[in-house]
Amino acid sequence: MLAKLQQLKTQVTFASLFIRYEVLAKAIALPCVGIIMFIFLWQITASNIVTSLGQFPGPGDVWSQSKVLVTEHYQERDKAQQFYQRQEVRNTKKRANNPEAVVKIRQYTGQATYFDKIITSLYTVAFGFFIATIVAIPLGIVCGLSDKVYRAVNPIIQVFKPVSPLAWLPLVTIVVSATYTSTDPYFEKAFVTSAVTVALCCLWPTVVNTIVGVASIDRDLIDVSRVLRLSTFVHIKAIVIPSALPLIFTGLRLSLATGWMVLIAAEMLAQNPGLGKFIWDEFQNGSSSSLSRIMVAVITIGIIGFILDHLMLMIQKRFSWDRQAILR
Amino acid sequence: MQNRYLEISQVSIEFPTAGEPYRALQNVNMSIQQGEFISLIGHSGCGKSTVLNIIAGLYQATEGGIILEGREVNEPGPDRAVVFQNHALLPWLTVYQNVELAVKSVFNSTKSKTEIRAWIEHNLQLVDMQHALHKLPGEISGGMKQRVGIARCLAMQPKVLLMDEPFGALDALTRAHLQDSLMEIQTQLGNTVIMITHDVDEAVLLSDRIVMMSNGPAATIGEILHVELDRPRNRLALAEDANFNAYRQQVLRFLYEKQKNPATKTAA
Numbered sequence: 001m002l003a004k005l006q007q008l009k010t011q012v013t014f015a016s017l018f019i020r021y022e023v024l025a026k027a028i029a030l031p032c033v034g035i036i037m038f039i040f041l042w043q044i045t046a047s048n049i050v051t052s053l054g055q056f057p058g059p060g061d062v063w064s065q066s067k068v069l070v071t072e073h074y075q076e077r078d079k080a081q082q083f084y085q086r087q088e089v090r091n092t093k094k095r096a097n098n099p100e101a102v103v104k105i106r107q108y109t110g111q112a113t114y115f116d117k118i119i120t121s122l123y124t125v126a127f128g129f130f131i132a133t134i135v136a137i138p139l140g141i142v143c144g145l146s147d148k149v150y151r152a153v154n155p156i157i158q159v160f161k162p163v164s165p166l167a168w169l170p171l172v173t174i175v176v177s178a179t180y181t182s183t184d185p186y187f188e189k190a191f192v193t194s195a196v197t198v199a200l201c202c203l204w205p206t207v208v209n210t211i212v213g214v215a216s217i218d219r220d221l222i223d224v225s226r227v228l229r230l231s232t233f234v235h236i237k238a239i240v241i242p243s244a245l246p247l248i249f250t251g252l253r254l255s256l257a258t259g260w261m262v263l264i265a266a267e268m269l270a271q272n273p274g275l276g277k278f279i280w281d282e283f284q285n286g287s288s289s290s291l292s293r294i295m296v297a298v299i300t301i302g303i304i305g306f307i308l309d310h311l312m313l314m315i316q317k318r319f320s321w322d323r324q325a326i327l328r
Numbered sequence: 329m330q331n332r333y334l335e336i337s338q339v340s341i342e343f344p345t346a347g348e349p350y351r352a353l354q355n356v357n358m359s360i361q362q363g364e365f366i367s368l369i370g371h372s373g374c375g376k377s378t379v380l381n382i383i384a385g386l387y388q389a390t391e392g393g394i395i396l397e398g399r400e401v402n403e404p405g406p407d408r409a410v411v412f413q414n415h416a417l418l419p420w421l422t423v424y425q426n427v428e429l430a431v432k433s434v435f436n437s438t439k440s441k442t443e444i445r446a447w448i449e450h451n452l453q454l455v456d457m458q459h460a461l462h463k464l465p466g467e468i469s470g471g472m473k474q475r476v477g478i479a480r481c482l483a484m485q486p487k488v489l490l491m492d493e494p495f496g497a498l499d500a501l502t503r504a505h506l507q508d509s510l511m512e513i514q515t516q517l518g519n520t521v522i523m524i525t526h527d528v529d530e531a532v533l534l535s536d537r538i539v540m541m542s543n544g545p546a547a548t549i550g551e552i553l554h555v556e557l558d559r560p561r562n563r564l565a566l567a568e569d570a571n572f573n574a575y576r577q578q579v580l581r582f583l584y585e586k587q588k589n590p591a592t593k594t595a596a
Contacts, residue, residue: 220416223386226404228484229435238429244421321420323466 024110034153056173057292061301063140065292080108087124089094100259118300124191125263125308128198129256136203136255137248140210141240161204165262169269190272202259209251213244246325249316257311260305270318329390333362333520334488336484338384338392339482352378352587356392358539367531369579370541370550376524379541380490383522384410404433409486413493415473417465419484423460423476427451432478451478451483453515475509488579491523495530503527509535515560520583528583532575533561540582551582 039059045057057065091103112120143150176193217240225235241248267276279297282290317327344350352375360366368376371551381387383394385404393400401408411575417426427448435444452458455475465473474494474513481489495503507530514521514534523533542550557566557577566572 006489055434064476090386218416220412221409221418223404223412224416227406227408227410228386228430230433234433239418242418300552321464 001186011098025257038079051293053286053289053290057295061289061292062295066290066296069088069114069293069296073115076110076113080110081109083110117274118304120191120272121263121267121276122304124194124267124272125198125223125259126257128193128195128263129202131195131204132255132259133206133252135199136251137210140207140248140251141214141236141244144211144214144244145206145236145240150215157207159209161201163201165201165265166269168197168200169266172200175269180299184215188272190267193270194263194266194272194276195272197270198259198262199309201262202255205254205258206248206251209247209254210244213247213251214246215241218249238311242321244264245319246322247315249312249319253309253312253316256308257305260301283315332359332395333364333397333521334383335395335501336338336358336360336383336392337395339389339394340391341364341382342372342390343379343389343557349365351546352387352544353382354548355516356548358552360520360522360548362520364537365514365521365535366523368522368524368541369526369538369583370547371432372526374541375544375547376541377492380492380522381525382474382488383488386410397442397468398571403452406430406484407487407491409452409481411474411477411481411489411491411494413496415470417476417480418464418472420466422462423452423457423468424448426465427480427483428478432482434484443464448483451479454482454516455479455509469502471498471506474506475500478506478510478513482517482519487520489519491521493524493526496526502525503530508563510534511559512560528576528579531570531579532557533563533566538579540579553578 043058043060046056049056088105092195093201094101094103106269139153143153173193176189176196180189180192221239221243225239230238262277263274264274264279267274269282271277271280275297279294282293282297313327320327334363340351342351342352346538355394356379366378368382370376378387385394385402385408388402393402393533395401396407416422416427418448421429428444431439431448437448439447447456449461452461455478457472457475457479459466465476468476469490474497478491478494495506498506511534513519519585523534538553538555539549540551540553541547553575557569557575
């Protein structure tokens, strides 16, 4: 009896190990295989393309350039720190000699590092996405609830949906120049221009998906709301929004992805000091390491886009009540 | 007991379609006493749900109207609560919260917080769901969901309880349990109930009167059968009762002889 149990125990352990390895294989090994194959193909293709700026960057070049960018970042931070230290020493000496002396405190005017640029890009896309969301969701709800409003607004949506950010940019730049005269460093003109362009282009997926979500609420739930005589506000809060939430989130995810793509183009032309401007400057610079640095930026943009989407997915899962829905 | 608690007075309804308007109901007349249990039975598509929706106020009759306690009603409201065929529970709210939504919208100004809480729990206890207060609809069975739907309606203290094939989506055993629960609640509370059903046995077992409808278009009331069986009714005992079977026969005769099923009509 005991022997049989022992045998069963080893069998179960083997089976569980096997299953665990299969799961590991699917989750980790297969993606790794894909990535390695891609890097391999990339290396082969890159070594066969020769441009005016040198050979097309392969994975090795991209790796070394990314290390250079990190070093430059730390060097720049060191310089800034030394500047402030020297300034502090100077000012202390001045005050020691003459307590009444007026001391000058200046900002360090060094270059923004690669990581500063990433933060700027993220900040810009967040602002643009926020504007888009607070416009798109109420608009979508109103259009979804009232067929008349939808028919009136729909032609506008359909006409402006396909417009490229590059077409909006000149108009937005001119308007921002004329109307926005703040000197607040966090809200420079280039930043506002980029954010508004992002908002204009990325509000459409949220609008359309919200309309569909609101219009496709279960008829029975609407009847429940009528029998309970819920006020419009309670109806929207308790029934419309939770019911439409899955589709609203789909819209938000699409909007964020679109927004991130639009941002890079907008930054290039509006000269907002983010990743877009980094790529543009490197291209204009035309040094031997430019292409590699641009490639590093491309991969960074891709990875950040993936992380942003994954973040939205986690938020969506947190708010999802439907056990049956599979969220990817 | 008022004789004309709920009156359906010369109700007709026409639906606009692409071609000719479709006259679903023609001159439906009925008076219902307070505390009566009425079953509405008929072939598919004969307009039973339409009658119920008109009483509920979800549809507007093109002619005639509904008079409840002497006043005309043509808008939906918690005084004519509806139990839907597909439970219509909000899937993102728990059992407790679903009933709470109904209670709060009806009693928010008249009952205190503790009274509301006690009232919700009381109604869920009536349908035997007090053990699953904090479960989501996705976590409970079909029968349990329908019980919660019934509890939600009872919690509104409606004047009339309208049930649209409430047990149609359930298996036979669950249906039997819920029918027994419904009879118990009916005895306890004395509700006025109008129930749509396809099940002849269910109709005879539960009702005081069975209203048999003719086929659409222009459907109207065919026959009304008074079921004079003593309450409380036991299904096992009644299975052998001569009166019960006679009533069953009458309903079946109406449905299958006097009013042929539209599908067989076209074949013949």
